[in-house]
Amino acid sequence: MRVTAPSRPPSAATRGRxxxxxxxxxxxxxxxxxxxxxxVALFAVPLLLVIRMSVSRWPLLTGNQGINAxxxxxxxxxxxxxxxxxVFTVKYTVLATVLLLALGLGLxxxxxxxxxxxxxxxxxxxIPSALGLASASLLFYVLYSPYASPLAPVLDRLGIxxxxxxxxxxxxxxxxxxxxxxxxxxxxxxxxxxxxxxxVYEAARADGASRxxxxxxxxxxxxxxxxxxxxxxxxxxxxxxxxxFYILTKGGPDNSTITVVQLIYMVAFQGQNDLGVAxxxxxxxxxxxxxxxxxxxxxxxxxxx
Amino acid sequence: xxxxxxxxIADGGAPPSVEGPTRRxxxxxxxxxxxxxxxxxxxxxxxxxLIFLAPLLWTAVASVxxxxxxxxxxxxxxxxxxxxxxxxxxxxxYLANTAFVAxxxxxxxxxxxLLGGYAFARFRFPGKNILFLVTLAILMxxxxxxxxxxxxLLNQVGLQNxxxxxxxxxxxxxxxxSTFLMRISFEAVPRELDEAAMxxxxxxxxxxxxxxxxxxxxxLITVGLFAFLTAWNDFMAPLILINDTERMTLxxxxxxxxxxxxxxxxxxxxxxxxVVLALPCIVLFLLLQRHYVRGFMSGAMxx
Numbered sequence: 001m002r003v004t005a006p007s008r009p010p011s012a013a014t015r016g017r018x019x020x021x022x023x024x025x026x027x028x029x030x031x032x033x034x035x036x037x038x039x040v041a042l043f044a045v046p047l048l049l050v051i052r053m054s055v056s057r058w059p060l061l062t063g064n065q066g067i068n069a070x071x072x073x074x075x076x077x078x079x080x081x082x083x084x085x086x087v088f089t090v091k092y093t094v095l096a097t098v099l100l101l102a103l104g105l106g107l108x109x110x111x112x113x114x115x116x117x118x119x120x121x122x123x124x125x126x127i128p129s130a131l132g133l134a135s136a137s138l139l140f141y142v143l144y145s146p147y148a149s150p151l152a153p154v155l156d157r158l159g160i161x162x163x164x165x166x167x168x169x170x171x172x173x174x175x176x177x178x179x180x181x182x183x184x185x186x187x188x189x190x191x192x193x194x195x196x197x198x199x200v201y202e203a204a205r206a207d208g209a210s211r212x213x214x215x216x217x218x219x220x221x222x223x224x225x226x227x228x229x230x231x232x233x234x235x236x237x238x239x240x241x242x243x244x245f246y247i248l249t250k251g252g253p254d255n256s257t258i259t260v261v262q263l264i265y266m267v268a269f270q271g272q273n274d275l276g277v278a279x280x281x282x283x284x285x286x287x288x289x290x291x292x293x294x295x296x297x298x299x300x301x302x303x304x305x
Numbered sequence: 306x307x308x309x310x311x312x313x314i315a316d317g318g319a320p321p322s323v324e325g326p327t328r329r330x331x332x333x334x335x336x337x338x339x340x341x342x343x344x345x346x347x348x349x350x351x352x353x354x355l356i357f358l359a360p361l362l363w364t365a366v367a368s369v370x371x372x373x374x375x376x377x378x379x380x381x382x383x384x385x386x387x388x389x390x391x392x393x394x395x396x397x398x399y400l401a402n403t404a405f406v407a408x409x410x411x412x413x414x415x416x417x418x419l420l421g422g423y424a425f426a427r428f429r430f431p432g433k434n435i436l437f438l439v440t441l442a443i444l445m446x447x448x449x450x451x452x453x454x455x456x457x458l459l460n461q462v463g464l465q466n467x468x469x470x471x472x473x474x475x476x477x478x479x480x481x482x483s484t485f486l487m488r489i490s491f492e493a494v495p496r497e498l499d500e501a502a503m504x505x506x507x508x509x510x511x512x513x514x515x516x517x518x519x520x521x522x523x524x525l526i527t528v529g530l531f532a533f534l535t536a537w538n539d540f541m542a543p544l545i546l547i548n549d550t551e552r553m554t555l556x557x558x559x560x561x562x563x564x565x566x567x568x569x570x571x572x573x574x575x576x577x578x579x580v581v582l583a584l585p586c587i588v589l590f591l592l593l594q595r596h597y598v599r600g601f602m603s604g605a606m607x608x
Contacts, residue, residue, distance in 0.1 A: 024428055025428070025430040025431060027428055027430075027509055028424050028433065029424075029432075030424075031420045031421065031424035031509075032421055032425070032428075032433070034416065034417040035417055035418075035436065035440060035480065035484060036436055038417060038473075038477050038480060039443070039477070042451075042455065042473060042474060043439070043442075043443050043451065043477055045458065046451050046454035046455050046458055047446065047450075047451070049454035049457065049458060050450060050451070050454040053453070058457075063457070107353070110350055110353070117350075120354070121350055121351075121354045123594060124354040124355075124357050124358050125354065125357050126590070126594075126597070126598070127357065127361065127587060128360075128361070130583075130586040130597070131582075131583050132534070132537065132539070132582065132586070133538070134539075134540035134560060134582075135538060135559075135579055135582040135583050135586075138556075138559055138560060138563075138575055138579050139361075139364050139583075140360070141563070141575065142364065142367075142572045142576055142579070143360055143363070143364075145570070145572060148367075148372065148572035148573075148576075150367070179357065179360065182357075187598055240448060240449070242449070243540050243541065246540075261447065261448070261449045264453070265544075265545075268453055268456075275457065279453055279454070282449055282450035282453055283450070285447050285449070285450060286446055286447055286450045290445060293445070
């Protein structure tokens with residue numbers, strides 16, 4: 001092999017690139033076929049079906065009963081929990097996003113220098129993110145219970161509960177989410193921080209900038225792409241919150257912690273069993289999400305220019 | 306003594322300019338003053354680290370500890386795990402179901418993203434960009450929006466209440482991340498490598514199998530790890546697609562376990578369930594930490 005290879009004419013070495021176009025396209029499609037099959041069968045077709053379901057009467061048990069547009073959308077918007085769930089989801093999203101981004105950045109700054117101790121810290125911040133959201137919710141379900149919690153005696157004396165009131169339930173659930181995801185956002189922030197050239201900091205130090213000034217005038221502006229990415233990720237994730245509330249609060253107390261996705265699940269499978277209305281709700285959520293993400297990206301981009 | 310010897314090393318050591326340009330704050334030498342200055346930092350950062358570890362440690366300890374109202378009333382032991390083992394179809398059943406879903410999803414994700422990443426990185430074909438964009442668009446669509454029609458569709462093709470159906474759905478949700486990561490993994494490999502193989506008479510497939518596969522192995526490990534963690538832990542897909550207790554996955558079973566015993570929640574068994582759920586994930590995380598972090602980072606590069 002080693003003898004024959006160099007003896008080939010140089011034109012042969014470029015044969016790979018000069019493969020006939022048609023053959024290349026055919027091979028490309030061949031390798032992309034599994035992806036295409038999955039994307040079409042499990043993504044494109046369901047997406048079209050959900051549009052059709054949203055304009056059809058579609059009970060869970062009997063299936064398609066024909067077009068009834070726009071009844072499902074009217075029913076969805078007039079659902080007694082619709083407004084409450086939208087307001088609650090937005091409230092939760094703002095709270096979770098602000099806390100997660102601030103903590104993610106804070107933790108990243110805390111362990112930014114590379115040392116053994118900091119590697120240990122990074123790992124301990126990241127371990128919760130290896131757990132599933134359902135496992136984490138179950139863990140805190142026990143931790144927050146008035147009977148099994150290690151904090152139970154303290155809480156009993158103070159007369160407070162973790163999940164007893166709407167505000168407490170919101171804060172407790174947000175704490176769980178911060179615990180589970182802070183490490184993830186820390187890693188993203190660390191990547192962003194590493195992208196800031198060191199000489200910018202040195203120049204600032206030479207000019208006598210204080211730590212706070214350096215942070216405000218250098219770190220934050222240069223971190224904007226990372227902040228944009230993390231904001232979009234965090235807002236999207238929080239708007240679609242389900243497991244944490246389904247497991248931890250079951251929407252209670254007094255239906256005060258129902259998120260939009262939980263409402264979709266309730267309408268589809270718990271009691272009402274109306275897939276048509278659930279499909280209409282899901283489409284509303286999808287459109288809202290696309291719109292919100294587009295607005296966020298535009299906001300971050302216009303700030304840049 | 307320590308202070309003296311350290312400062313001596315610092316004097317004789319590398320000049321400051323050689324210190325990596327990426328290091329922003331030069332680490333302070335281990336002088337007595339340095340230790341005094343650093344102690345508040347160690348105490349503070351250490352307690353923050355403990356906040357993250359404490360819930361896990363407490364759950365692990367409490368799951369074998371005594372508590373009224375559980376199968377482990379006094380003394381230490383595995384009573385709670387016995388409750389878990391005998392719950393409905395039994396924990397082995399649920400573990401087997403979960404492992405089946407997770408391994409099938411991992412195998413499918415690896416296969417599809419290996420071939421797909423190769424196609425997107427090395428070939429030109431009509432519709433390539435559209436297919437790639439549509440694959441990434443899966444990220445934009447809420448889970449619930451797709452699970453409702455998927456519930457109907459899987460019913461129509463006879464995959465209702467089926468673990469295979471769940472694995473297929475989870476594979477699809479994993480495709481944006483894995484296809485993207487495999488594409489950039491292939492693109493990072495120099496083209497000369499597979500072109501040389503093809504000059505030597507390899508087909509595109511054997512070039513992929515013999516030459517490129519070893520080169521993209523780290524990418525595959527990351528993809529497989531994330532597919533496993535997602536599939537092992539997923540709650541919503543089995544919640545909607547499975548309604549037979551025999552076929553439930555572990556997260557669903559542990560979640561249902563609460564409140565089954567005469568309306569009283571068995572917290573001990575729930576703790577045991579959390580430990581069983583979390584253990585494989587934490588072990589994998591500790592073994593493959595580097596790959597895990599790289600997965601997050603590739604997402605950040607994209608932004």
